[in-house]
Amino acid sequence: MDRQGPVRSLEIVESEVFAPGRLELGQLTVLTGLHGAGKSHALVLLREALPQWQSLWDVPPIGPRREVTLTAAYDVVLAQGVGGGVEHVVFPIETNYGRHAPTAATELQATWLDAHEVRSLFPLFDSGVVYPRTPAVGTPVAAAISAAMCQILGHTYTELSVALVDTDGGDFPEFRGRRDGAPISTWTMSSAEFWVSYILWVLSWAAENELVIIDEPETSLSSPGHQAFLDEIARLTLKQGCQTIVATHSETMIRRTPVSMLRVVLRADEQSTFERVDDVETLLRSLRRDEAPVRRIVLVEDMTAQAMTLAALRRFAPSAVAFTEIVVADGSSNVVSGVRALAHAQRVAVAGVLDGDAQDDAHGQVFKLPGGAPEVELARAARSNVAAVAVELDAKRVDVLMALDASRHEDHQRFFTSLAAKLSTRNADQVRDVLVRNWAAQEALQLELDRLVAAIIES
Structure with a gap:
């Protein structure tokens, strides 16, 4: 996987969080670092950089677009147009950026995936307040994704389908199928099952002009499934031609990632920097606390x-x-x-x-x-x-x-x-x-x- 996505880099011009420098991005980039180093802050900046925000169907787990006040100076470097040449377009990220995006960015969209926000809306949806509890007609989940879920979660999943349920805030995915022969749905899935299903579903529909940002995909997932999960994220990224950025603390995922795709956020003094990785084991020793x-x-x-x-x-x-x-x-x-x-x-x-x-x-x-x-x-x-x-x-x-x-x-x-x-x-x-x-x-x-x-x- 040596393709580059449409977003080539995040340039730090002036910031209270980051020292001047550059975060270089490929088609798949895995970002790691100690807690508090600035990984999530970098992901938010990239999310805010793209005007078409939250994917093809404005899925509601992130809620309405939140205003982010950017008091520092950042630039995003894009390839000229989607599928175009290598000429770079540099522009600033600003509050309410989507209202005046440059032409080179108007075709691009970002999708933010965070497990905690995904699960936070479940009490509302599960209560039946938002919509009547009637099963929706679903589209079958691809066999390759069902097989990957077996490897990731340790169960056999069959007859999987997903339907979009119309809510006041957007569309919400309702998964149905069988786990080890027994009926299962969005409402009976474990946190890990829904989170894994949700990420793979979004990636299976991702477009070439889409930046998919996944914050800590290992959340709620036991460690034996980490490698297979990252493998499937990489497979779908390559298949769909989208660009994916993953932030993780999982040693298994870090070890599985080729060093050319790894970036580490290092905190020095009062500011953080983005660095390439030369040796994975050295990186893991520096990140391991106990x-x-x-x-x-x-x-x-x-x-x-x-x-x-x-x-x-x-x-x-x-x-x-x-x-x-x-x-x-x-x-x-x-x-x-x-x-x-x-x-x-x-x-x-x-x-x-x-x-x-x-x-x-x-x-x-x-x-x-x-x-x-x-x-x-x-x-x-x-x-x-x-x-x-x-x-x-x-x-x-x-x-x-x-x-x-x-x-x-x-x-x-x-x-x-x-x-x-x-x-x-x-x-x-x-x-x-x-x-x-x-x-x-x-x-x-x-x-x-x-x-x-x-x-x-x-x-």
């Missing part, structure tokens, strides 16, 4: 196995990463004996992961990495995708192939050091990280990695 309690210990043979096991967990159980400690046991025998010694621990789950070429067989709470020797598997995967690996290593394709060939007989403890020395572009740890990410992304390996992670989680 370490999550360890609930699972996984013993592995060495640091390479540690990196490979961690990559598998991040891919198939990202919410479990914060609660799992992967410990290097120095050899297969220590893995087996360590699991045996900790098998009856009361407060933590225990598992062991051996190298694929280990002499010991998988049994009980001891499992194996797919394939043979880890270094051999990493090298094989790198050769099959050498062009992408070369880009990540900032090296030429032929140099990567030659380095892999020259290092194939090295002792496994020196494999990455040898590769790094021959490439001269990265240190050994960086080389290992690139090769492990490439290995974990192989399509042919996904089923085996999924099974390994499931076995670790269930141990």
Whole structure:
């Protein structure tokens, strides 16, 4: 997803909240930062910048358009017209902006999605004061969205439909269908169910000239659903061609987002700045206030196995990463004996992961990495995708192939050091990280990695 949306950036000229600078935006941008840094303030500015406000059908959860007094100076940079060239139009955001929007912006619209405001109107609607409680005729929800909801919410949803109920304040979506075979509707859904349904419904109708702003999509949603939710938000954004901005505190969503799409709001002194992200794990360490309690210990043979096991967990159980400690046991025998010694621990789950070429067989709470020797598997995967690996290593394709060939007989403890020395572009740890990410992304390996992670989680 490398397209840019119609809103290219928010320029900070003068502000009491933000230092002068720029928030650059793509088709999908994920914004994060500590509480109070200014994420929501930035979202409000972007919302107010576009004259056609609150989507195709003026849905009421946000209520009437609220006046926002902007005492500072901000600019919004747009592409010239919708679907036009790259010429930028810069204009100020002002109070009652929609009354005198420049021509370049008149086609654009913004939709603001906030879980707390969505739910705040439920007592009024549910009481039957606004409209008679008679079911409306609905439009079927796309099968792909129903399937995504199963992954996000952990239930099976069938026969889903949505109808727009006419209210005094606008249209309100009424969802109906079945959850695990039982009838369900807007009025019987949990907060998370309605919130997820609402966001996916809005995105499924979003236009190419629409900026969809989602404030904390993880609200009310348990952590196992965070990755699938962000994946579906990204899929619908790409499918519809709209532009989406997400503000989140979810570690799973942050970790799932490519660094090119991440922005962090940092508070320094009295003002905040928008910064790009170079490394996700460094970002998460800076955002994390308290370490999550360890609930699972996984013993592995060495640091390479540690990196490979961690990559598998991040891919198939990202919410479990914060609660799992992967410990290097120095050899297969220590893995087996360590699991045996900790098998009856009361407060933590225990598992062991051996190298694929280990002499010991998988049994009980001891499992194996797919394939043979880890270094051999990493090298094989790198050769099959050498062009992408070369880009990540900032090296030429032929140099990567030659380095892999020259290092194939090295002792496994020196494999990455040898590769790094021959490439001269990265240190050994960086080389290992690139090769492990490439290995974990192989399509042919996904089923085996999924099974390994499931076995670790269930141990």
